[in-house]
């Protein structure tokens with residue numbers, strides 16, 4: 001699996017640990033930054049770049065997911081969800097990690113690095129990556145409704 005990762009200063013230490021963990025687990029990690037610690041850096045650009053790469057890869061038939069994180073994960077999720085085709089879920093326990101895949105077919109996970117231990121957060125991400133979408137009709141229908149809205153707004157804005 002190719003995993004696109006992005007964070008900001010609040011998650012940089014965690015990002016390095018996570019990248020080693022995912023690489024050792026056999027994933028191909030693509031880091032979208034930041035490269036160095038800058039206490040005033042801004043998460044949107046990093047997270048949008050990772051989210052765009054997820055959509056680009058999946059459109060090309062490449063198995064890819066995204067992981068974005070910052071202090072809370074809130075802004076990172078919001079930024080990722082601005083990219084057409086992204087379903088980014090804010091995950092804060094094992095259950096929300098599993099449901100993000102089972103019910104929402106989320107293709108990006110967002111985590112608050114300041115809200116969890118490194119071990120906890122890595123556990124959520126591992127669960128998210130390993131869990132498949134259920135393909136239950138009701139979930140397919142609901143995701144389709146979101147995609148329909150996104151498509152209609154996108155073409156209205158074009």
Ligand SMILES: O=C(CO)[C@H](O)[C@H](O)COP(=O)(O)O
Pocket residue numbers: 008010011039043069070071072073074075076
């Ligand atoms: O989680 C975040 C956004 O949702 C950011 O990581 C957080 O806002 C950064 O805070 P600060 O600039 O005070 O370190």
